[in-house]
Amino acid sequence: MTQTYPRFAGDTAGPFIRDLARALVRGGDQVSVLTPHARCVPARWCDDGVLVRSFRYAPVTLERVGYSRSLDADERIKGSAALSAPLYALGARRALRRWLRAEPHDLVHAHWVVPNALIAASVRSGLPLVVGLHGSDVFLAEKPPVRPLVRWALARASRLTGCSPELVERVCALGFDPQRADVIPYGVDSAVFSPDRQRRGIWRQRLGIPEAAPVVVSVGRMATKKGYQVLFAGLDSLFARCPELHLVLAGAGDRLEVFRAQSAPWGGRVHLPGAVLRDTLPDMYRAADIFVLPAVHDPKGNVDGLPNVILEAMASGLPVVSTAISGIPLAITDATHGRLVAEGDTDALIEALVALVEAPEQARLLGRAGRAKARQALSWDAVASRYRQVYERALEIGVRRSSVGR
Secondary structure, eight states: OOSOOOOSTTOOSSHHHHHHHHHHHHTTOOOEEEEEOOTTOOSEEEETTEEEEEEOOSOGGGOOSSTTOSEETTTEEOHHHHHHHHHHHHHHHHHHHHHHHHSOOSOEEEESIIIIIHHHHHSOOOSOEEEEEOSHHHHHHTSTTTHHHHHHHHTTOSEEEESSHHHHHHHHTTTOOGGGEEEOOOOOOTTTSOOOGGGTHHHHHHHTOOTTSOEEEEESOSOGGGOHHHHHTTHHHHHHHSTTOEEEEEOOOTTHHHHHHHTGGGGGGEEEEEOOOGGGHHHHHHTOSEEEEOOOOOTTSOOOSSOHHHHHHHHTTOOEEEESOTTHHHHOOBTTTEEEEOTTOHHHHHHHHHHHHHOHHHHHHHHHHHHHHHHHHOOHHHHHHHHHHHHHHHHHHHHHHHHHHO
16 A cells, blocks of 8 residues: 555656565565556556556545655645545545455555555454555654554554664654564666666766766755755865766755756756656666765654665666665665765765765776675565565464454
């Protein structure tokens, strides 16, 4: 159960849910996905063996939950989403109950503790419930009005999964046994995201970047927790020390226009192309030499778990410069796959970028090590096998609870 699933081939909304579901199917499981309706979303389709069904909960103009539409800069709930939330809860509960009655299932995995775990827990299906954490849902779960509902839902859950230790610890602090929680990083398709020197010039030509210029790239929503404001604070120093460097920040979001205005002093050296379709992302990474994501906790305490873009950059053979927070150190080891700096430290961030720009061979070695890790330890098939173990443990708990009930 999810509120975000790719709506079309190049959609960047929820690709990790789709990739996990497909990998589980490849491993022999039968997977059904329940997702809300939105524009371009059919009522039902088969996605590489995954049965996907969408549910209606409001007129299209009022569908404001999920698909990265609910939060303003990932810091606060948008008014339109708050108004749609009760309708979403009713529609999702009705759809889940109807589907579980119509077709046999062994368990429910509710991705995002808020809202989906609350909804799934209210459906008395008798099936084990696994709750998946991803980032913004934890920020919402900690809000005082929501905490009692979260504790109630967690009391009905068999297992908890999260892509970072911090997210899991924060939710366990609300009332869940840490012994029944698992930290599982996301995966990446290293065949799709892979180096290809012959395609290096595609995005460079689109953006007007010289062939020989060093390029630092980042991909992500333009939200506070991505930390781009930390990077912008040091651009004067970065460009002064690396006069040929170009910076590409790809993605849409509530702060995009703010960042575009802030980039004006650097003319054609900062590129903000907006949203980039997922099927063109591999070539975006191939155009670059270094990947950066200066992730932070935003003023409200919201933080990413493990951004998929870091794994995509690793698989693409790029050294990663990021911060040692949340789930990022699960993927990146400092000085092995890139550089990890202190959260919010502009000077350290700029130093790390300059060092890699000035030592391109060292940057390439770090990138190769990152790709090796992505292929060996972070494939979706490997990640799916870990989720399968969680499901098996949840089913064992369900059997024990049933026996006690009898």
